[in-house]
Amino acid sequence: xxxxxxxxxxxxxxxxxxxxxxxxxxxxxxxxxxxxxxxxxxxxxxxxxxxxxxxxxxxxxxxxxxxxxxxxxxxxxxxxxxxxxxxxxxxxxxxxxxxxxxxxxxxxxxxxxxxxxxxxxxxxxxxxxxxxxxxxxxxxxxxxxxxxxxxxxxxxxxxxxxxxxxxxxxxxxxxxxxxxxxxxxxxxxxxxxxxxxxxxxxxxxxxxxxxxxxxxxxxxxxxxxxxxxxxxxxxxxxxxxxxxxxxxxxxxxxxxxxxxxxxxxxxxxxxxxxxxxxxxxxxxxxxxxxxxxxxxxxxxxxxxxxxxxxxxxxxxxxxxxxxxxxxxxxxxxxxxxx
Amino acid sequence: xxxxxxxxxxxxxxxxxxxxxxxxxxxxxxxxxxxxxxxxxxxxxxxxxxxxxxxxxxxxxxxxxxxxxxxxxxxxxxxxxxxxxxxxxxxxxxxxxxxxxxxxxxxxxxxxxxxxxxxxxxxxxxxxxxxxxxxxxxxxxxxxxxxxxxxxxxxxxxxxxxxxxxxxxxxxxxxxxxxxxxxxxxxxxxxxxxxxxxxxxxxxxxxxxxxxxxxxxxxxxxxxxxxxxxxxxxxxxxxxxxxxxxxxxxxxxxxxxxxxxxxxxxxxxxxxxxxxxxxxxxxxxxxxxxxxxxxxxxxxxxxxxxxxxxxxxxxxxxxxxxxxxxxxxxxxxxxxxxxxxxxxxxxxxxxxxxxxxxxxxxxxxxxxxxxxxxxxxxxxxxxxxxxxxxxxxxxxxxxxxxxxxxxxxxxxxxxxxxxxxxxxxxxxxxxxxxxxxxxxxxxxxxxxxxxxxxxxxxxxxxxxxxxxxxxxxxxxxxxxxxxxxxxxxxxxxxxxxxxxxxxxxxxxxxxxxxxxxxxxxxxxxxxxxxxxxxxxxxxxxxxxxxxxxxxxxxxxxxxxxxxxxxxxxxxxxxxxxxxxxxxxxxxxxxxxxxxxxxxxxxxxxxxxxxxxxxxxxxxxxxx
Numbered sequence: 001x002x003x004x005x006x007x008x009x010x011x012x013x014x015x016x017x018x019x020x021x022x023x024x025x026x027x028x029x030x031x032x033x034x035x036x037x038x039x040x041x042x043x044x045x046x047x048x049x050x051x052x053x054x055x056x057x058x059x060x061x062x063x064x065x066x067x068x069x070x071x072x073x074x075x076x077x078x079x080x081x082x083x084x085x086x087x088x089x090x091x092x093x094x095x096x097x098x099x100x101x102x103x104x105x106x107x108x109x110x111x112x113x114x115x116x117x118x119x120x121x122x123x124x125x126x127x128x129x130x131x132x133x134x135x136x137x138x139x140x141x142x143x144x145x146x147x148x149x150x151x152x153x154x155x156x157x158x159x160x161x162x163x164x165x166x167x168x169x170x171x172x173x174x175x176x177x178x179x180x181x182x183x184x185x186x187x188x189x190x191x192x193x194x195x196x197x198x199x200x201x202x203x204x205x206x207x208x209x210x211x212x213x214x215x216x217x218x219x220x221x222x223x224x225x226x227x228x229x230x231x232x233x234x235x236x237x238x239x240x241x242x243x244x245x246x247x248x249x250x251x252x253x254x255x256x257x258x259x260x261x262x263x264x265x266x267x268x269x270x271x272x273x274x275x276x277x278x279x280x281x282x283x284x285x286x287x288x289x290x291x292x293x294x295x296x297x298x299x300x301x302x303x304x305x306x307x308x309x310x311x312x313x314x315x316x317x318x319x320x321x322x323x324x325x326x327x328x329x330x331x332x333x334x335x336x337x338x
Numbered sequence: 339x340x341x342x343x344x345x346x347x348x349x350x351x352x353x354x355x356x357x358x359x360x361x362x363x364x365x366x367x368x369x370x371x372x373x374x375x376x377x378x379x380x381x382x383x384x385x386x387x388x389x390x391x392x393x394x395x396x397x398x399x400x401x402x403x404x405x406x407x408x409x410x411x412x413x414x415x416x417x418x419x420x421x422x423x424x425x426x427x428x429x430x431x432x433x434x435x436x437x438x439x440x441x442x443x444x445x446x447x448x449x450x451x452x453x454x455x456x457x458x459x460x461x462x463x464x465x466x467x468x469x470x471x472x473x474x475x476x477x478x479x480x481x482x483x484x485x486x487x488x489x490x491x492x493x494x495x496x497x498x499x500x501x502x503x504x505x506x507x508x509x510x511x512x513x514x515x516x517x518x519x520x521x522x523x524x525x526x527x528x529x530x531x532x533x534x535x536x537x538x539x540x541x542x543x544x545x546x547x548x549x550x551x552x553x554x555x556x557x558x559x560x561x562x563x564x565x566x567x568x569x570x571x572x573x574x575x576x577x578x579x580x581x582x583x584x585x586x587x588x589x590x591x592x593x594x595x596x597x598x599x600x601x602x603x604x605x606x607x608x609x610x611x612x613x614x615x616x617x618x619x620x621x622x623x624x625x626x627x628x629x630x631x632x633x634x635x636x637x638x639x640x641x642x643x644x645x646x647x648x649x650x651x652x653x654x655x656x657x658x659x660x661x662x663x664x665x666x667x668x669x670x671x672x673x674x675x676x677x678x679x680x681x682x683x684x685x686x687x688x689x690x691x692x693x694x695x696x697x698x699x700x701x702x703x704x705x706x707x708x709x710x711x712x713x714x715x716x717x718x719x720x721x722x723x724x725x726x727x728x729x730x731x732x733x734x735x736x737x738x739x740x741x742x743x744x745x746x747x748x749x750x751x752x753x754x755x756x757x758x759x760x761x762x763x764x765x766x767x768x769x770x771x772x773x774x775x776x777x778x779x780x781x782x783x784x785x786x787x788x789x790x791x792x793x794x795x796x797x798x799x800x801x802x803x804x805x806x807x808x809x810x811x812x813x814x815x816x817x818x819x820x821x822x823x824x825x826x827x828x829x830x831x832x833x834x835x836x837x838x839x840x841x842x843x844x845x846x847x848x849x850x851x852x853x854x855x856x857x858x859x860x861x862x863x864x865x866x867x868x869x870x871x872x873x874x875x876x877x878x879x880x881x882x883x884x885x886x887x888x889x890x891x892x893x894x895x896x897x898x899x900x901x902x903x904x905x906x907x908x909x910x911x912x913x914x915x916x917x918x919x920x921x922x923x924x925x926x927x928x929x930x931x932x933x934x935x936x937x938x939x940x941x942x943x944x945x946x947x948x949x950x951x952x953x954x955x956x957x958x959x960x961x
């Protein structure tokens with residue numbers, strides 16, 4: 001490979017709190033980039049990392065690429081402008097749950113609707129960290145935070161449902177501690193043509209420590225999460241004996257070898273299936289009823305906005321009678337004064 | 339009645355009717371035809387925000403004013419020589435604009451009991467409005483149109499829509515206009531998609547013309563000689579169209595693609611619509627999900643190396659404020675076009691004002707200066723947009739270009755320039771030869787502009803953002819660094835003054851009174867000043883196209899006059915700004931905030947008042 005992770009490490013001092021999940025996501029990203037460069041045949045100068053505001057949005061400073069640290073919630077709009085202006089760039093975006101889903105919710109769903117070819121890493125720690133501990137749109141119902149001292153009385157967003165509800169073409173979920181998996185997911189996101197959203201479940205050690213601990217514990221992780229890979233059986237568990245089947249219109253966890261269930265009964269993951277229903281169910285799975293799905297849940301091909309813009313411009317230009325501003329100024333109704 | 343043909347120097351015609359009556363089209367056709375005929379002209383559409391307000395009501399009246407003449411015309415005119423009123427509501431809302439000698443043409447079919455009641459008339463509308471002394475031509479235009487087109491094969495509704503053509507035919511007769519131009523227009527408009535409409539529209543126009551020539555009710559017709567204008571190729575252009583084209587011209591002269599990220603908003607939308615047509619000239623338009631995304635996509639596109647613009651009006655500008663600060667902080671070249679409308683809040687979206695000046699000068703957090711300029715006429719919007727883009731690109735700064743609803747929707751004939759007369763635009767790109775690591779906020783010692791490195795350029799990887807940085811592009815919250823960066827960003831904007839024209843004075847370079855204006859009031863103030871001069875007094879006029887920074891000679895110009903009268907369509911934003919930046923002078927004000935342009939007459943009176951009270955206390959507010 002032409003590059004190593006060191007090529008993507010900037011000389012800036014990383015200032016996240018010790019133990020913050022963001023460190024691991026950054027490491028995965030720096031490791032994924034050489035593979036992405038290889039897969040796409042891109043030079044390093046074609047990588048741009050954009051962010052909004054929040055702890056995770058400091059990320060562009062730590063990547064030795066072109067970078068744009070935007071304003072709160074607007075990273076998606078800035079990324080969109082960059083990609084439309086120059087589709088040959090590989091655009092990455094780092095944003096948090098508050099940034100992308102509260103103040104920037106509008107831009108987030110519209111980028112997905114347009115299917116613009118950008119890669120959004122959504123750091124979901126279920127809390128506002130940089131402002132020191134207020135609830136976010138992904139905080140659990142009843143969460144006690146500085147602005148909800150008696151518990152929230154509002155439902156959280158599930159980022160996956162939001163992405164898929166907006167007809168997203170790519171959704172994946174990672175867990176901060178899963179370095180290898182995250183690297184793999186990021187390469188898949190980069191090679192997907194269209195908006196890729198990767199929800200990274202991250203831990204805020206200061207204001208929301210253990211937000212994902214019910215599924216991230218070393219001992220319990222294998223039983224409480226399932227890593228989905230296209231074309232592979234939906235099997236999980238420490239003993240690889242649990243799986244998912246369809247029971248009527250619902251997913252159901254079963255144990256292989258019990259009640260006559262064999263491996264053949266277990267669903268095979270089809271990330272490329274255009275039908276959003278099963279992907280929605282997988283993205284929605286919550287512990288303890290289900291394992292939480294990690295990996296690439298959906299990856300389907302569709303036309304992209306930036307591709308459409310360029311194609312339309314070429315088609316119109318091929319037929320156009322106006323090729324320069326002088327042509328334009330003299331087009332339509334004019335008259336000569338002698 | 340003895341029919342006379344009168345030679346007129348200029349006439350003002352106002353077409354008014356229900357918002358579904360097609361008055362905007364009728365007026366603009368009359369204007370275009372007059373332009374082709376060779377007259378000077380200016381137009382002013384005045385329409386309600388409702389697309390189809392309740393039929394026949396005062397709020398649903400849509401008007402279009404055309405001022406044509408054989409000499410220079412710089413405003414749509416205050417009072418009209420002819421009012422076409424398609425219903426009683428149109429008569430009522432426009433009666434105050436009638437000259438003493440005006441002709442009023444009404445569709446008497448619409449003046450039935452129901453129509454009169456909807457407009458709130460109790461008896462004779464002319465008596466109630468005290469306009470019974472005007473020449474009233476009452477014609478059953480609706481029934482005549484139905485009679486004219488009874489064999490056309492069109493249904494009732496479609497025939498009803500042709501009454502504006504019948505009316506236009508009558509107007510063409512009264513003002514001796516050749517109707518062939520409109521025939522061509524009708525053929526081009528309907529020929530392909532609705533060929534069945536071509537013949538009926540032509541017939542309605544033709545029959546209207548003949549009807550007007552046959553009835554004895556029209557006392558005089560008018561002849562307006564073509565104007566002696568500079569030879570060349572001309573076209574009509576609206577301010578919004580001219581802004582779009584000026585931006586395309588700047589893209590061509592800079593060799594960049596044009597990116598426009600915008601959200602539809604009255605009265606700026608037509609710029610986005612126009613740019614969307616011109617993909618063959620390298621324009622990309624992105625209709626964003628909101629105003630904020632409009633400017634943020636533009637900022638992204640500027641970072642990626644495009645000539646990036648966003649277009650909006652006052653409420654949209656409010657939403658963009660934070661992102662404008664980001665553009666100031668990242669020092670990226672974007673053009674923000676604000677076609678001002680009556681505010682605050684939603685205000686009166688279709689009416690014109692100059693009430694966003696304070697917002698663009700001061701409406702951001704932090705020390706956040708950017709370049710502010712203003713267009714002064716519909717055709718001038720072309721040069722203004724070109725210059726806005728040139729400054730943005732060469733000085734690496736956001737530029738706000740202020741237009742107004744009056745300019746955006748108004749039109750005037752424009753002598754088509756050649757692009758060879760426009761300068762090249764040369765942004766300060768980071769050069770491959772620059773040695774060592776790229777420092778994004780190091781500056782050109784002359785302009786203070788930073789260098790522009792664009793993603794894809796090898797070896798120039800760098801980060802920009804809203805956080806304060808040092809020259810190397812490294813985050814810094816050091817007090818002295820912040821002070822330096824604040825000062826340098828301001829100095830960069832101030833030095834734009836080295837690249838803009840000096841302030842010109844119309845009239846004597848010194849004297850008793852200097853009238854000052856900015857933006858779209860140019861035609862009205864200029865006409866008022868000319869009118870005052872007819873009485874033999876000296877009065878000078880200076881119009882500002884550049885507001886921040888001001889032209890370098892502004893203080894020098896001001897110092898040569900005893901008094902300065904600042905006229906603007908707000909409560910005194912520019913006057914207040916001048917008091918801040920040039921506090922050594924006293925400023926008199928003349929202000930109007932009615933959602934309407936100035937009247938030449940009211941400005942002339944205000945100027946005369948100052949001149950008369952040259953020694954004592956003046957009646958114009960001085961604060």
